[in-house]
Amino acid sequence: MNTSDLSLFIRIAETGSITESAKQQGISTAAASTALRRLEKQLDIPLFVRTTRQLRITSQGEQFLFHCRQALASLDQGRISAQQSQGEIAGELRLSVSSDLGRNIVLPWMDALMDQHPSLTINLMAGDSLSNFFVDDVDLALRYGKPEDSNLVAFHIATIPRITCASPAYLARFGEPTHPEDLRKHNCLLYRLDGRLFNTWEFTHNTDCFKIKVGSNRISNDTDIVRRWAVAGKGIAHRSALDIAADLQCGNLVQVLPQFQSPPVQLYLLCPSRKQVTPTVIAVRERLRQKCAGVVASGKVPQFSEDA
16 A cells, blocks of 8 residues: 555545645646545545535544554654665655745755765645644644743754844934834734734843734735834834844944844744654754854854943
């Protein structure tokens, strides 16, 4: 039996949809239907009852599903053990990264890692929504903020300054804020994630703390769009300095309010379990730590200045 067919069967049982399962597996609906029929023919049993409105797993399908999951888990663990015993950096790694970080920062880092290890395949998924490791079929997720789920393995990658920035063109037209309160008079580019709007920006200076609720005519659930708006002169952004390091270095964006410090952001690499921490995962973790530290040390990321 084809393990891809078995994985697809499990996905169909979980989603209740051939079309959705095919989309998640990156194949056509027709190919998924063919694979399911092939598996049913090999088993000589119906796995699902199909109607025009519903796809329901049969009792025989339920029994096979239990053993199928166990078999694939055993095979996967065997693969991991074999790689660990050899210390081999190889196989497929499904990595989820946030939009801006993935496209503009992590992509070339992973390309370089793959050039060093030709047997490594990376399935890179860029998007800002938090990944469900089991539904989204993800091995690793790179995200800002420590996860609330204590069952996840969370590797700390870096502590990154959060800065306020704008394009020179925007500042020339609307003026540069000199105090956090001035942000109330500016157009601030906002980000929304899982229904939460990040429109309260925090700053400290000496012992003074400021929480500023800002307004905007532009809101996106994609951090790369927020960055592009800032570069285009549409407003002021409040971002992880890592995400905009290249724009700061070339002058597309400049830091404002440098004498006011905002809480830094913590970057974590998340893994669903210790069993899945393979030599490949360790290699990715160390590459990310090395590269992030290099960006911070290079001076591309502005540091907080009390005297600025």
